[in-house]
Amino acid sequence: MVKINGSPTDVSGKSIREYLSATDYDPTRIAIERNGKIVPKAQYGSVILTDGDSLEIVSFVGGG
Amino acid sequence: MAAAFPTQEEFLQAQQQRHGKKLQQKFSSARAAVCGLGGLGSNIAICLARAGVGHLHLIDFDRVDLSNLHRQQYAAAQIGMYKTDALKETLKAISPYIQLQTDTIRMTEENLGQLLEHDSIICEAFDNAQAKAMLVNSVLELFPNKYIIAGSGMAGIGSGNCIMTRKITPRFYLCGDEKSDVADTPGLLSSRVMLCAAHQAHTVLRILAGETEA
Numbered sequence: 001m002v003k004i005n006g007s008p009t010d011v012s013g014k015s016i017r018e019y020l021s022a023t024d025y026d027p028t029r030i031a032i033e034r035n036g037k038i039v040p041k042a043q044y045g046s047v048i049l050t051d052g053d054s055l056e057i058v059s060f061v062g063g064g
Numbered sequence: 065m066a067a068a069f070p071t072q073e074e075f076l077q078a079q080q081q082r083h084g085k086k087l088q089q090k091f092s093s094a095r096a097a098v099c100g101l102g103g104l105g106s107n108i109a110i111c112l113a114r115a116g117v118g119h120l121h122l123i124d125f126d127r128v129d130l131s132n133l134h135r136q137q138y139a140a141a142q143i144g145m146y147k148t149d150a151l152k153e154t155l156k157a158i159s160p161y162i163q164l165q166t167d168t169i170r171m172t173e174e175n176l177g178q179l180l181e182h183d184s185i186i187c188e189a190f191d192n193a194q195a196k197a198m199l200v201n202s203v204l205e206l207f208p209n210k211y212i213i214a215g216s217g218m219a220g221i222g223s224g225n226c227i228m229t230r231k232i233t234p235r236f237y238l239c240g241d242e243k244s245d246v247a248d249t250p251g252l253l254s255s256r257v258m259l260c261a262a263h264q265a266h267t268v269l270r271i272l273a274g275e276t277e278a
Contacts, residue, residue: 028197031201033233036233038205058232060197061193061217061240062191063244063257064192064215064218
């Protein structure tokens, strides 16, 4: 299981990009922290999620 | 008769009396960047200037417009000025000895590395969600030792109590309710935008004070 924003999610073995494509997240509006570090955007396709990973996906909204 | 204009030494003494000498030393020697000088950025900059942060780097490409005055810290007489110039005028009036660097430019993935090279703490204060994500991702990728404090979710008439600060990574703090998109609400209100800006400015001051929890 991978913990995503606090919820255990069954996505082990998938890349971050694969996971995102099955969700409503807009990749141009997000930042992803994995195990305490930010994941560079260029690595979304190559980082494979594994059991025990903890992911925090921040989705920015407009206004300022 | 008008009172004598305070000297730099008198200014510093007044700040030291309020904040304590040790804390003021940390504020006075700090340098922070404010990226975007709208509702968030203009308020953040004023908070930091009042606290006596020694050096601010103000970045925005835009000019003051009548439609900004309902929430941004500009005056009617400043309409048409670049926000960098208008805010510089205001900050100098509040805190005459503050050091300011201004860049009237649109920040892009290409130029932000050079623009932010010398700033150790960076406030994201854009209004566009994609621009927010671009700045936060780029800063964290390019400069692992800098702090970034972003604002997301402060539009509408929702409760002020929903505006919070979360620490996402040791160098990335996020302020706002993370939900209220300006596109889904009647707009931005000065009070709620100020709350978010105050969270961001306060996080800067806490980091400078060595208090790194959200």
